[in-house]
Amino acid sequence: MKMKSILFLLGFVLCSITVTAQVQFDAKVSKKKLGINERLRIDFEMNQDGDNFRPPSFDGFRVVGGPNQSISNSWINGKRSFSKTYSYFLSPQTRGKITIAQATIEIEGETYKTLPVEVEVTAAVEVPKDGNNADYVASENVHLVAEVSNSNPYLNEALTVTYKLYVSHDVSITSQWREIDTPKYADFWSQNIDNQNNFKVYEGKYNGENYRYVVLRTTVLYPQKTGELEIEPLTLDIPIDVQGNRRDIFGRRLMERVNKTISAGKRTINVKPLPLEGKPDGFNGAVGDFTFDVNTNKTQLNANESLQLDVKVSGKGNLKLFTLPTVKLPNTLEVYEPEHSESVNTSIGGMSGSVMDSYTVVPQFKGTYPVNPITFSFFDPKTEKYRTITSKEFTIEVENGPISSATANTNSNDAKKQVVLSKDNFKYIKLDANLEPIAQKSFFKSPLFWSLLGGPFLLIPLFILAGKKRKERLNDVEGNKLRRANKLAKKYLSEAKRNIQNPAAFYEALERALHNYLKAKLNIETSEMEKGLISKMLLERNVEAPTVERFISLLKSCEFARYASSSTASVQQDYSKAVEVISNIDKQIQ
Numbered sequence: 001m002k003m004k005s006i007l008f009l010l011g012f013v014l015c016s017i018t019v020t021a022q023v024q025f026d027a028k029v030s031k032k033k034l035g036i037n038e039r040l041r042i043d044f045e046m047n048q049d050g051d052n053f054r055p056p057s058f059d060g061f062r063v064v065g066g067p068n069q070s071i072s073n074s075w076i077n078g079k080r081s082f083s084k085t086y087s088y089f090l091s092p093q094t095r096g097k098i099t100i101a102q103a104t105i106e107i108e109g110e111t112y113k114t115l116p117v118e119v120e121v122t123a124a125v126e127v128p129k130d131g132n133n134a135d136y137v138a139s140e141n142v143h144l145v146a147e148v149s150n151s152n153p154y155l156n157e158a159l160t161v162t163y164k165l166y167v168s169h170d171v172s173i174t175s176q177w178r179e180i181d182t183p184k185y186a187d188f189w190s191q192n193i194d195n196q197n198n199f200k201v202y203e204g205k206y207n208g209e210n211y212r213y214v215v216l217r218t219t220v221l222y223p224q225k226t227g228e229l230e231i232e233p234l235t236l237d238i239p240i241d242v243q244g245n246r247r248d249i250f251g252r253r254l255m256e257r258v259n260k261t262i263s264a265g266k267r268t269i270n271v272k273p274l275p276l277e278g279k280p281d282g283f284n285g286a287v288g289d290f291t292f293d294v295n296t297n298k299t300q301l302n303a304n305e306s307l308q309l310d311v312k313v314s315g316k317g318n319l320k321l322f323t324l325p326t327v328k329l330p331n332t333l334e335v336y337e338p339e340h341s342e343s344v345n346t347s348i349g350g351m352s353g354s355v356m357d358s359y360t361v362v363p364q365f366k367g368t369y370p371v372n373p374i375t376f377s378f379f380d381p382k383t384e385k386y387r388t389i390t391s392k393e394f395t396i397e398v399e400n401g402p403i404s405s406a407t408a409n410t411n412s413n414d415a416k417k418q419v420v421l422s423k424d425n426f427k428y429i430k431l432d433a434n435l436e437p438i439a440q441k442s443f444f445k446s447p448l449f450w451s452l453l454g455g456p457f458l459l460i461p462l463f464i465l466a467g468k469k470r471k472e473r474l475n476d477v478e479g480n481k482l483r484r485a486n487k488l489a490k491k492y493l494s495e496a497k498r499n500i501q502n503p504a505a506f507y508e509a510l511e512r513a514l515h516n517y518l519k520a521k522l523n524i525e526t527s528e529m530e531k532g533l534i535s536k537m538l539l540e541r542n543v544e545a546p547t548v549e550r551f552i553s554l555l556k557s558c559e560f561a562r563y564a565s566s567s568t569a570s571v572q573q574d575y576s577k578a579v580e581v582i583s584n585i586d587k588q589i590q
Helices: 002-021 134-141 405-411 447-475 477-492 494-498 503-522 531-540 545-560 568-588
Strands: 025-029 033-035 040-046 051-054 061-076 079-092 096-100 104-107 110-113 117-122 142-148 159-167 178-181 188-193 201-206 209-223 227-231 235-247 253-263 267-271 288-296 307-317 333-335 339-347 350-363 367-371 375-380 385-390 394-398
Touching: 025 117, 040 104, 051 503, 134 142, 134 235, 134 253, 142 235, 142 253, 142 267, 188 339, 209 350, 288 350, 288 375, 288 385, 350 394, 494 503, 494 568, 503 531, 503 545, 503 568, 531 545, 545 568
Parallel strands: 033 117
Antiparallel strands: 025 040, 040 079, 051 104, 061 079, 096 117, 104 110, 142 159, 159 209, 178 235, 188 209, 201 209, 227 267, 235 253, 288 307, 307 350, 333 350, 339 350, 367 394, 375 385
């Protein structure tokens, strides 16, 4: 009976140890249902320390805070209790049910994953109108407005949408905003007027109060359909600094940063069709105020010479959205396809400039050829009437050349007289000739022959010189050791370098690289990486004290970066410092 009790007690202890050693890695969210204007906190908790933590991609959310890392390590009655947590703060970007994917971590060579978490995002919930609430203060003091120059235009009449960001004097915006949703303008011809990120601050009024504002974007639109057309909203993510509840030692309120998603709202445009009354037969969709001209570079020439005839429309309107009238000339004039050219500038008022079709005309026979007037019609939205412009009539005089049968009939009584063609007529000239030289040059004893024959002998000194350089490089022990050290440093810091434009991700990768390097060189675990112990072990391995101090300062920079943002300049400086420090340690360590 006593033996059974001992065996039972031993089994109970072994089971307790097994349960205690079991790894737990869980994902916990602050709420399973939230509005699109609320925030979500997610914690990734583990009961054992691990390496290479990789968060999910957070599709459908924007990370507005984190990762924040906390560690709890305690001993109670001889029993160790360990907990490590990575925390993120998320802002939803879309409504519906969103699944947060799995996070991973490596613990004692094994990879562990959390379970996916499903969160439901509903419509925006009412934010309490609390003057001390930073979110409420930010939403009441920053506004995005879409101003439309004409909400009731005609078809193909220009209108301008100007997006203005109004900011009151009680808050400030110190960082760049980011576009979340950009309008597509599906039923419009559109062109943005680039301000080259030169945002000028103006003073103005919003709802009767003094505000500052900047013009974010100006877009020129030409409606391509009639009826009610919707302009999609522009949506921005904006970091806003507001006065928080905390105060400094002098009693002044400290600024608190809030990330807000602000939209300009949809705008509806009622597009009127062009009137049917008075519409000319040759109207081709031109809307605006134009001038029309047809001219040629010469009116007197010989047969088989060429002239250029230009059809040009100038003015202000939808210059790129209609076709120019075509030219009709006698059949005895050979006319080539026109060359289209545009000189159009798009400003806040719409398109202005000119469009032109240039025809190349080659007369084949002697004679006088009239060019009939050409008409161009357009709709003027200012007068709400159609206008038609007619070009002047002119003639083309072909002075010398063969005579056509029609001309011969008028000048001779012989009605059957054939056309007399000149000998220099180029109508049947062959443009592509396949000519080959009669005398073929021999390859033997040619310059190329002697170059190929003597080239290998000229390369022998280069190979000898390269061999000497390689031998000197292999004998350079210190240089080879330095190169190997730099290569090892770059190997460990490759991931940090890829994230050098993202300070948060950079310092997380840099800390992981430094820990992995210490594990490889000192054979210690992450849980043992205390700065005093690291300094002691490096000094014992004959690493110089200044190098050790610089390594410890790098670890401190990584820890400080979790709680304060860093500039790109400091990131680049810390990366260069890390390469140098790892290289020096690798050369000095024994």
